[in-house]
Amino acid sequence: MFLIKCPFSFCRFKLIKEVGDGTFGSVWRAINKQNGEVVAVKKMKRKYYSFEECMSLREVKSLRRMNHTNIVKLKEVIRENDILYFIMEYMECNLYQLMKDRVKPFSEAEVRNWCFQIFQALAYMHQRGYFHRDLKPENLLVSKDVIKLADFGLAREVSSVPPYTEYVSTRWYRAPEVLLQSSIYDSAVDMWAMGAIMAELLTLHPLFPGTSEADEILKICNVIGSPDEQSWPQGLSLAEMIKYQFPQVRGSQLSEVMTSASSEAIDLISSLCSWDPCKRPKAAEVLQHTFFQGCTYVPTTVRTKVAGLPKTPPCVGVKRVSELNIARRYSTGTLSTNKPPSNTSIKSSGLSKTGVQRKLQMDHQVPLKSKRSTENNNKLTTNRVPARNSPGHPVLRHSRSLPETGRGTVHKVSTITEKLSHMSVTSRTRTTPKPTAPLLKAGHVKSELIGKSDEIPPAKRLTRKLVS
Numbered sequence: 001m002f003l004i005k006c007p008f009s010f011c012r013f014k015l016i017k018e019v020g021d022g023t024f025g026s027v028w029r030a031i032n033k034q035n036g037e038v039v040a041v042k043k044m045k046r047k048y049y050s051f052e053e054c055m056s057l058r059e060v061k062s063l064r065r066m067n068h069t070n071i072v073k074l075k076e077v078i079r080e081n082d083i084l085y086f087i088m089e090y091m092e093c094n095l096y097q098l099m100k101d102r103v104k105p106f107s108e109a110e111v112r113n114w115c116f117q118i119f120q121a122l123a124y125m126h127q128r129g130y131f132h133r134d135l136k137p138e139n140l141l142v143s144k145d146v147i148k149l150a151d152f153g154l155a156r157e158v159s160s161v162p163p164y165t166e167y168v169s170t171r172w173y174r175a176p177e178v179l180l181q182s183s184i185y186d187s188a189v190d191m192w193a194m195g196a197i198m199a200e201l202l203t204l205h206p207l208f209p210g211t212s213e214a215d216e217i218l219k220i221c222n223v224i225g226s227p228d229e230q231s232w233p234q235g236l237s238l239a240e241m242i243k244y245q246f247p248q249v250r251g252s253q254l255s256e257v258m259t260s261a262s263s264e265a266i267d268l269i270s271s272l273c274s275w276d277p278c279k280r281p282k283a284a285e286v287l288q289h290t291f292f293q294g295c296t297y298v299p300t301t302v303r304t305k306v307a308g309l310p311k312t313p314p315c316v317g318v319k320r321v322s323e324l325n326i327a328r329r330y331s332t333g334t335l336s337t338n339k340p341p342s343n344t345s346i347k348s349s350g351l352s353k354t355g356v357q358r359k360l361q362m363d364h365q366v367p368l369k370s371k372r373s374t375e376n377n378n379k380l381t382t383n384r385v386p387a388r389n390s391p392g393h394p395v396l397r398h399s400r401s402l403p404e405t406g407r408g409t410v411h412k413v414s415t416i417t418e419k420l421s422h423m424s425v426t427s428r429t430r431t432t433p434k435p436t437a438p439l440l441k442a443g444h445v446k447s448e449l450i451g452k453s454d455e456i457p458p459a460k461r462l463t464r465k466l467v468s
C-alpha cells in the first residue's frame with residue numbers, strides 16, 4: 001500500500017494516460033492512489049499564482065454549482081506549484097470519438113437516449129441561470145449508456161451583464177445570432193447547437209460544416225432557407241448593423257437533407273435550428289416533444305430525493321420510474337406520423353462525413369497551439385478545428401483556441417496545496433433557480449466595412465478572458 005504523506009496534494013494521483021488535449025488543459029486518466037478510484041485530471045496549461053484566481057475561473061464557478069447526473073462532476077481543485085488541476089469523474093469517451101469511426105448512423109433510439117439526458121442537463125443548468133455556450137460532440141462525454149456535459153470553460157451566467165464580447169464557440173454549432181455578432185444572446189445558443197448535434201448524430205455528417213463564418217451562414221441558409229422579416233426580423237437588423245447581406249437561398253428543408261429521419265426528429269431539429277432564438281424551444285420544453293415519447297422526465301429535485309430510483313439514464317429507467325408513479329410523463333402528441341425509427345442517411349451531397357470534414361478543417365489550423373487563432377480577432381473567418389479523438393488512444397488535440405491571458409513574468413513557487421474537498425458539498429447545495437435575465441441592450445459596434453453576402457465584416461475585437 002502507498003504511504004500518503006500529503007493527503008491533500010496532487011501526489012495522491014497517478015497519471016495513467018493522456019486522453020485529451022484541449023485549448024486550456026490536457027486531460028488524463030488517473031488513479032487516486034488512496035482509494036483506487038479512476039478519475040480524470042485536467043491539468044491546466046497556464047499557471048495560476050493564487051487560489052483566488054483559480055476560484056474565479058468560469059469552469060470552477062459554474063461546475064461547482066452543478067449537481068446533476070448528466071453534468072460531469074468536479075471533485076476537487078488542486079493548485080500545486082502554480083499548476084492547477086481539476087479532478088473530475090472519469091468518462092470513457094466523447095461523442096465525436098463515437099461518431100468518427102462509425103459507418104452506420106446511430107439509431108434514433110440511441111440518439112433519443114443521449115439527447116434526452118443532455119436536454120435534462122441543459123434544463124437543469126438553464127433553470128439555474130447558466131448556459132454552456134460551447135456545446136459540441138467533443139464536450140459530450142459518454143460512459144456506457146450515460147452521457148454528460150463537460151467543459152464549462154465558456155459557461156456563462158445568464159444574469160451576467162452583456163455584452164458578451166469574449167464568446168468563441170465552435171463554428172459548426174454556433175448560433176446565427178452569435179455569428180452575426182449579437183452580444184445579447186442567451187441559452188437559446190445551446191438549443192441551436194443541440195439541433196446541429198442531433199442531426200449530426202443521426203446522419204454522421206455535420207449539419208452546417210462552414211469553413212468560415214460567412215460560409216457557416218451560407219450553409220445554414222442552404223438548409224433552412226434565408227431568414228426574412230417573418231422568420232427573424234431581429235436577424236435582419238443584426239445583419240444590417242454589420243452591413244452583412246444574407247445570401248438569398250430558399251433552403252432544402254431538413255426532411256430533404258435527412259431522408260431517413262423520423263418526422264418527430266425532423267420537427268424537433270427544425271425547431272431547435274430556428275433562425276429566431278425566441279422561436280427555439282427551451283430545454284424543459286424539448287423534453288416534452290414527441291421525439292422523446294417513451295422517455296420520462298424526472299425532475300432532478302424529485303430524482304435525487306427518492307431512494308431507489310434508477311441510476312440508469314432516464315430512458316432506460318422508464319418502467320421503474322412510472323411504476324413508482326414519481327415521474328411526470330409529458331405527452332406531447334402533436335405529431336401523428338409514426339414513422340418507425342430508422343437509420344438516417346444524408347441526401348445532400350454538400351454535406352460530408354464528419355471525420356472527413358473535420359480532417360479538412362485541420363488544414364487551416366495554425367500549427368502552433370500556443371498561437372491558436374481566435375475568432376475574437378478581427379477576421380471572422382478563423383477556422384474551427386475540432387478535436388480529433390480516438391477512444392482510448394491518441395490524445396485529443398483540440399483547437400478551439402483562445403489566447404491565454406498573460407500573467408507577466410512573476411513566478412512564485414508555491415508549495416501550498418489547496419484542496420476543495422468541500423466543493424462537492426457545496427455543489428450539492430441546491431441554489432435557487434435564478435430568473436431568466438431580461439435581454440439587455442448591448443452596444444454594437446458598427447462595422448466600417450460594406451458587407452457582402454459572402455463576407456462578414458470584421459467582428460468587434462473580442463477578448464476571451466479566462467477569469468471573468
Ligand SMILES: Nc1ncnc2c1ncn2[C@@H]1O[C@H](COP(=O)(O)OP(=O)(O)OP(=O)(O)O)[C@@H](O)[C@H]1O
Pocket residue numbers: 019020021022023024025026027040042072088089090091092093094138139141150151152153387389396398399400401
Ligand atoms: N471527465 C473526463 N473524462 C474523460 N475524458 C475527458 C474528461 N474531460 C475531458 N475529457 C476529454 O478531454 C478533452 C478535452 O477536454 P476539455 O474540453 O475539458 O478541455 P478544453 O481545454 O476546455 O478543450 P476546448 O479546446 O474544447 O476548450 C474532451 O474532449 C474529452 O475527450
